[in-house]
Amino acid sequence: MKHCYKLLVFYTLFLMTTNWALSQAINGYDKAAYDIPMRDGVHLHTIVYSPKDLSQPYPILMQRTPYSAGPYGPGNMKNKLGPSQFLMNDGYIFVYQDVRGRWMSEGSYDNMRPTLSKSERNSNQIDESTDTYDTIEWLLANIKNHNEKVGLWGISYPGFYSAAALPFAHPNLKAVSPQAPIGDFYFDDFHHNGAYLLSYWLATSVFGYQKDGPTQEAWYGMVNPETNDGYQFFMDMGPLKNADKWYGEDNFFWQQLKNNPDYNAFWQKRSIIPHLKEVKPAVLTVGGWFDAEDLYGPLTIYKTIEKNNPETYNTIVMGPWSHGDWSREPGSQVISNIYFGDSISTWYQKNIERVFFNHFLKESENSNPALPEAYMFDTGKHKWEKFDDWPPKESQWKSFYFQEKGELTEVTPEGNRFTTYVSDPSNPVPYSQDIKLNFTPRKYMADDQRFAARRPDVLTFTSEVLSQDMTLAGEVMANLKVATSQTDADWVVKIIDIFPGDQPNHAYVLDGVDMGNYHLMVRSEVIRGRYRESFEFPKPFVPDQITAVDFRLQDLFHTFKKGHKIQIQIQSTWFPLIDRNPQKYVQNIFEAEEADFVKATHRVFHTEKFASKIEVMVLP
Numbered sequence: 001m002k003h004c005y006k007l008l009v010f011y012t013l014f015l016m017t018t019n020w021a022l023s024q025a026i027n028g029y030d031k032a033a034y035d036i037p038m039r040d041g042v043h044l045h046t047i048v049y050s051p052k053d054l055s056q057p058y059p060i061l062m063q064r065t066p067y068s069a070g071p072y073g074p075g076n077m078k079n080k081l082g083p084s085q086f087l088m089n090d091g092y093i094f095v096y097q098d099v100r101g102r103w104m105s106e107g108s109y110d111n112m113r114p115t116l117s118k119s120e121r122n123s124n125q126i127d128e129s130t131d132t133y134d135t136i137e138w139l140l141a142n143i144k145n146h147n148e149k150v151g152l153w154g155i156s157y158p159g160f161y162s163a164a165a166l167p168f169a170h171p172n173l174k175a176v177s178p179q180a181p182i183g184d185f186y187f188d189d190f191h192h193n194g195a196y197l198l199s200y201w202l203a204t205s206v207f208g209y210q211k212d213g214p215t216q217e218a219w220y221g222m223v224n225p226e227t228n229d230g231y232q233f234f235m236d237m238g239p240l241k242n243a244d245k246w247y248g249e250d251n252f253f254w255q256q257l258k259n260n261p262d263y264n265a266f267w268q269k270r271s272i273i274p275h276l277k278e279v280k281p282a283v284l285t286v287g288g289w290f291d292a293e294d295l296y297g298p299l300t301i302y303k304t305i306e307k308n309n310p311e312t313y314n315t316i317v318m319g320p321w322s323h324g325d326w327s328r329e330p331g332s333q334v335i336s337n338i339y340f341g342d343s344i345s346t347w348y349q350k351n352i353e354r355v356f357f358n359h360f361l362k363e364s365e366n367s368n369p370a371l372p373e374a375y376m377f378d379t380g381k382h383k384w385e386k387f388d389d390w391p392p393k394e395s396q397w398k399s400f401y402f403q404e405k406g407e408l409t410e411v412t413p414e415g416n417r418f419t420t421y422v423s424d425p426s427n428p429v430p431y432s433q434d435i436k437l438n439f440t441p442r443k444y445m446a447d448d449q450r451f452a453a454r455r456p457d458v459l460t461f462t463s464e465v466l467s468q469d470m471t472l473a474g475e476v477m478a479n480l481k482v483a484t485s486q487t488d489a490d491w492v493v494k495i496i497d498i499f500p501g502d503q504p505n506h507a508y509v510l511d512g513v514d515m516g517n518y519h520l521m522v523r524s525e526v527i528r529g530r531y532r533e534s535f536e537f538p539k540p541f542v543p544d545q546i547t548a549v550d551f552r553l554q555d556l557f558h559t560f561k562k563g564h565k566i567q568i569q570i571q572s573t574w575f576p577l578i579d580r581n582p583q584k585y586v587q588n589i590f591e592a593e594e595a596d597f598v599k600a601t602h603r604v605f606h607t608e609k610f611a612s613k614i615e616v617m618v619l620p
């Protein structure tokens with residue numbers, strides 16, 4: 001209890017000083033609003049905060065957002081998504097812009113607007129890159145006392161707009177920081193390998209209200225859930241098609257999601273990943289290992305820029321954060337029950353983000369700042385490490401095979417066996433023991449998974465007690481050999497760090513949480529089995545035919561300490577994080593009927609010929 005009391009005092013004092021510092025800093029700025037003309041005549045509403053002190057020229061640091069640059073959202077610098085106190089004190093011309101078609105800007109909005117190819121750029125067509133280019137041109141010509149250099153940053157959707165400025169970037173755009181950027185909506189936010197993130201349902205409303213529409217609170221009220229028990233709410237709702245009553249026809253997200261269940265051209269042309277070539281600005285990508293919304297985006301954007309642009313300054317930071325935590329300072333960084341330390345966000349803002357922008361926008365763009373290629377937080381040791389590459393060149397691939405009796409070993413299985421379970425959509429595995437009907441599930445990714453391990457419809461494969469530390473650093477592949485009695489199924493793989501049963505309540509948890517036998521989830525992912533061969537062309541299973549299901553989990557950096565065990569959990573429902581698979585193949589699950597939802601008997605094979613395993617990258 002004393003720890004919590006101490007925390008409360010620290011946090012209160014911290015808030016008071018930060019708010020005072022923030023108000024002092026904001027007082028040092030003049031605010032002006034402009035409607036900037038784009039090449040096609042559309043005007044984008046842009047707010048500019050200029051330092052009152054004119055004794056020196058300042059770089060421009062911009063954010064483009066769909067969440068309102070003005071009074072409604074982060075544009076009013078007091079908002080938590082404003083710049084850090086360090087950048088404000090260092091002095092920049094801060095710019096916030098409503099993207100095309102949002103809030104006070106003209107034009108029509110397009111969800112993850114497709115990026116123009118090189119050939120398309122000679123016409124009068126526009127995309128987010130051309131809008132950023134035109135905005136920079138106008139700012140350099142019309143805003144006083146700048147130093148000719150421009151930076152761009154943003155978190156989540158604004159992170160996408162940062163990355164979307166990289167193709168054919170303006171020559172004065174010198175530093176870009178996509179933070180928790182959406183890379184591709186089929187693998188970020190609403191989908192995970194074809195499964196729909198049902199728990200993310202309120203997120204589709206975030207665009208359902210604007211300056212003249214219902215507020216989010218009013219919209220939430222319209223939903224008027226009788227209970228805040230998210231599991232029961234979505235069980236009562238039944239098949240996805242019943243969600244129509246919650247979403248208005250104007251909820252374009254919902255219309256796009258249900259009309260495009262496969263990775264078709266609609267989603268493919270909205271991905272920024274294929275366009276990350278000829279990148280000229282320096283890039284600092286930021287993400288959180290426990291980001292339930294955008295984890296594919298930061299990792300894939302960093303790796304793609306690295307692959308396509310070996311000469312470009314391109315770095316990544318991955319901390320012990322959920323979505324956007326690094327822009328806020330909670331005092332103590334906690335995910336679920338796990339306490340990772342104090343002032344981690346402030347440390348990052350001061351020692352990484354500030355160093356990056358000051359170097360390229362205030363100092364010399366011809367040298368590199370004193371930052372590593374990859375600044376990564378080990379979520380097992382609870383400490384930062386610097387790497388020259390990510391994934392680390394020194395990491396080696398290692399296979400862990402599923403065995404009979406629920407063992408997990410490094411040797412290929414013998415014998416001719418499988419493990420079976422019945423997956424029942426009317427009794428799905430909860431994704432957490434605390435499922436509230438809130439905006440999005442932000443903290444489940446480090447939950448204790450003991451409750452799941454004890455269910456008959458969750459398979460567990462567990463290693464021996466580790467005789468020494470083992471650090472997983474890099475990518476993860478799941479290679480399953482499965483069969484189902486039906487014609488479709490979801491396959492969820494969870495990587496669990498099992499703490500020793502006699503584990504004392506050590507410093508790494510909140511007071512009052514006993515870590516003895518805690519099953520800490522360190523990575524998890526799902527694939528909708530119909531997409532095992534192609535996300536664009538789904539394919540049913542042949543009942544009871546042994547089938548390979550191979551898919552990538554997102555990277556991790558986690559030390560499993562000596563005395564711990566590694567456990568793999570396999571299940572076919574994960575509710576209501578994702579929607580339920582009827583397990584009877586239907587063309588579009590968003591249109592499935594109640595009768596389509598059937599029990600299925602699944603088998604996971606562990607034989608010499610059909611060996612199921614996970615492949616991980618391990619530091620020597």
Ligand code: PG9
Nearest residue numbers: 156157182189203206293
């Ligand atoms: N990536 C998050 C999001 C995308 C779309 C709808 C709602 C949320 C985000 O921008 O926070």
